[in-house]
Amino acid sequence: MDPKWETIDNIVKQWLYGTLSQQVLQSIIKIDANATEVWASIQPLFHENKDSKTIELDDELQNIVIGDSTIMEYCTRIKTITDILANIGVLVPERNMVIYAIYNLSQKYAHIATIIQHKKLVPNFLEMRSMLTLEERSMQKEQSHLVHASHSNNASTPSVLNAEHQNRNQNSHGNLFGNRFSSCGMVRPHAVDVMVVVGICSGMVEVEKGHRCTYQQN
Known part of the structure; x- marks a missing residue:
């Protein structure tokens, strides 16, 4: 074999091996096999599992939930699933990606989700992600203001309590003279x-x- 061709063949084999799990790699590896033979061993394994993998990924896509993820993390998961489906020959329309993303958001995004649903033209996936990200940042800013206000109120409480304590002390000192008159049987x-x-x-x-x-x- 030509040395240059052998170098290229080895590079392709290493790339193929690097994409496989350890279990699959052990089942197809052969001594002195070229890249074409390696690919011929791999291809049937993926074609055999194509239908079951498609069903699994489609189910995951339709039931995906945002949970505690950020909007960016949530949308990245959706995009990853659709890319894997595309790699095995199943294309997911972008409109469907938007629908899946909106319907599986948590309740706090209900307002922006309603706005997106009622748009005359459904935004593409990137536009939808931008709208959701802006809404997320707005909610984070509002939450930050509430926390700051709460801390300010808590910080002022000791001052209020101290003022009330001083007023009680002043009242008790003011009544002391009057109490002495009463104990002597006198009227103020x-x-x-x-x-x-x-x-x-x-x-x-x-x-x-x-x-x-x-x-x-x-």
Whole structure:
């Protein structure tokens, strides 16, 4: 065999072997077989499984669900399945790819899915993917704003609680003077000028500036 041709033949064989699973490779490998003979051994295996593989892939395509995948991951899975089907001679119309993708989206994409379904001209697969990706980014941005707002509210809670605590302390200090009058059997005055209490007697309070305020005994 011509050395150049032998080199090319070996390259093709290595490529064919690289596309096979270990189980299939062990069933067809032969010593000193050329690329043509290797291909002749492989071809019947794939033709025998063509119908069952088509049914399996078509079922997977029709029942595919987005789950926790991103739109890009979801659409890539659909495209991969249709490419495998095309490789075994089964072409999936692009319109069908769009329909499969829309009908198996989760509920949060219901709005954009309805818009796509009611378009006068059904978008192609790439256009549909772009529309879904924009919707996904919009929802992610809205979710991010909600999380930020929630964190802001949680951060303000300690300040509110501290203010309420200070108000309670002020109220308790404000009532202290009045409670002392009640414990002495006195009734609080209706109005008192701003003054400093110097001493408390049995029924009289002496106050700075010479003013006196008499408290009625109970």
